[in-house]
Amino acid sequence: MEDTTFDYIIVGGGVAGCVLASRLSASLPENSILLIEAGPENADDRVALSMGVFLSDTDDIQWNHDSIPQKGLDGNVVSKTQGKVLGGSSAINYQAWTRGSASEFDRWAEEVGDKRWSWNEMLPYFKRSETFVPGKDMSQEKSEAHGYSGPIKVTHVSSSGRNRNYPLKAMIADIHETAGQKRNDDMNSGDTLGYSEFANATLNGQRQWAALCPRGKNVTLWSSTQAIKLLFAGTQAVGVDVLHDGSAGTATAGKEVIVSSGAQNTSKLLLLSGIGPKAELQKHQIRQLADLPVGDNFSDHPYMATFWKVRERGLSLGDMEMVTPDCDWTAGSGCDFFAFHRHEEEHLKKLTKETLGAKEVERFELAGRPHTESFVMHGHIDFTGLVEAPEGSSFSFLNILVAPESRGSIRLASSSPTDPPLVDPALFTNPVDSQLMYECARMNITAIKASSAVSKYGAVEYGIAEADRDDLSDEALRRRLVKTCATVFHGSGTCAMGTVVDTECRVLGFRGLRVIDASIFPFPIGAHY
Structure with a gap:
């Protein structure tokens, strides 16, 4: 110094x-x-x-x-x-690479009265940060939505340098299709709705940070x-x-x-x-x-997880070799797709008008803004430590609230700079958030049971009380929520x-x-x- x-x-x-x-x-x-x-x-x-971090x-x-x-x-x-x-x-995250929707940035610009925060004005800076490598199913032509000379290599599961042919990929796609999600070729184009191949900041097994x-x-x-x-x-x-x-x-x-x-x-x-x-x-x-x-x-994105065991062995992280010719689990997060959703249920619209202010209702109703997100991690991924891993192959389904209405705070524990702050995200203190989470989880559990996850792979939910297995009421979903809830660290x-x-x-x-x-x-x- x-x-x-x-x-x-x-x-x-x-x-x-x-x-x-x-x-x-x-x-x-x-x-x-x-x-x-x-x-x-x-x-x-x-x-x-x-x-390495994991x-x-x-x-x-x-x-x-x-x-x-x-x-x-x-x-x-x-x-x-x-x-x-x-x-x-x-340096310690799961390397997911998403920008958000154009409508959210346009709303931000409108609220603060400065068009420089709109999607079109921010896009040059998004592009400047990345060297974009499209997935194999995407157009290989250069896109006006992406940059090709930035410091961070942004790849997809199918284009990240090493083979990441996860055995349950087709099953996961079938779940999203069964849930009524459209296939979105490029989640980072400004339209986030639907399901898209997982974009990540990793190349040849090396983190891009x-x-x-x-x-x-x-x-x-x-x-x-x-x-x-x-x-x-x-x-x-x-x-x-x-x-x-x-x-x-x-x-x-x-x-x-x-x-x-x-x-x-x-x-x-x-x-x-x-x-x-x-x-x-x-x-x-x-x-x-x-x-x-x-x-x-203060806000964060909370999630609720459900856990599913499949019948056959050797299909997920933890139940097969870490590196095989077709599947290298060390090359990136074991995830194939993102999916972002809107929820238009009438009871939700009614609840927002009863409980939110005018500005918050406008944000909720903003066309193109996602309310929730879903993705599947191959294997048993439980950050609470409360759900015991089964023998065999499994997958973990995360239902994430990305438009929370609950607001918390950061406060001081003391005047000492070495003491951690008092962190209160106030999760699920607004009833709209609980209902959004229940609708997301209900949609996805229903889709899993109607998809090849059950008909072909014999998937069975675990980590729940037997009485809750076929119960998708708000009360049963809340029991899952309280047991498995954490956040994805998006404060x-x-x-x-x-x-x-x-x-x-x-x-x-x-x-x-x-x-x-x-x-x-x-x-x-x-x-x-």
Whole structure:
């Protein structure tokens, strides 16, 4: 830490921070840039290999946060893990690559009054990030929706370099067809509805993550360094206090401080620095600099899983060799398709009008916006640890809520920067969310039972009470939900555009301070982020 004065300081070396450091260094070569990352720079083959994270202990390269007890889940606690390594959560995730729908970005632009956040205006930046490799069933012609020279190789299961011919692929496609889902050739074209081949950031068994974005010589990296407080001269951001190997230090910014620490840690840092609700800051004896709703509007994408055992052996992860000539389970996540859905049931429309505000009803009814998502993981994949794996082959069916109406918060546990925040996604506190989840699960369980999963493979649901096996009532589905619910770690909204930041991502009332991660989303997007 010899040099401590820089033009720009970026706090957080995750997806947003790594991309910004790369692009700033290229466009402003005469300016000095500091990138601060709380975790290590390198995390060996646990990160570099596509499936390394899932076969390893990663506690040291992630923020091991848990939620507070969730009232909507009978007091259960859910994991709220985030990446703590250069590349952030892109270094420890399942490498899914989705953008969201055009209608959601157009709605975002409309709500904040700035067309630069619309789909057409964002598309050039989406394209710039990727080198797109279409799946074998897709058009091989170059598409105006994709980029072909970006730092991240975006492939599909059929085009990711190694054979990933999962034995149950045709069965999974049949389930989606039986559920009435249309085949969508390109989920990342702006139309997300239907089912499409799984797009992922992996190639030849190697993860493609944000740390691969090139950094110029004008970028200094401080790894294993935690930002603990933002510094101000009046309303001008002038630097950051940090901890490195237990020692305190300070970095000074000549132009801007840009925070990109994720929906949990960004809001925590702003709160520790005096930016947030008065009552929250007074509770911890922190002097308030600005009364902004930092930490409010928090949401995540929760899921409910169902688990199915098939009759034959040797058809899934955990019941066959990891690498065969036709199927290499180490080459990427064991998933063939995404599927995104809308729900138009009359009782849901009635419930939204009874329980939501006018803006929320408009978002719910937005044409082209997905409400839920489904995908199948081959094998027994249970993140709660509450469902015992069977002998033999199986598949895990995830029903995911991607348009949640429930809103929670990020709050401080104390004024100590080393204490984890109080994370409350408030899952299923809005009745619309429960009904959406039940409709998604009911649709998919019904489709599984009517498809070749049962007629050809003899699939039987396990991990449930015998009395619930043929019961698809709301009550029986809730019992499945409470037992299997977790989230897919898509937190957003805690420094929302329009209430905490403006459309340039500048924190309201301050100069030289921006937030640029998923904290700024005004509402949750139906995508993986």
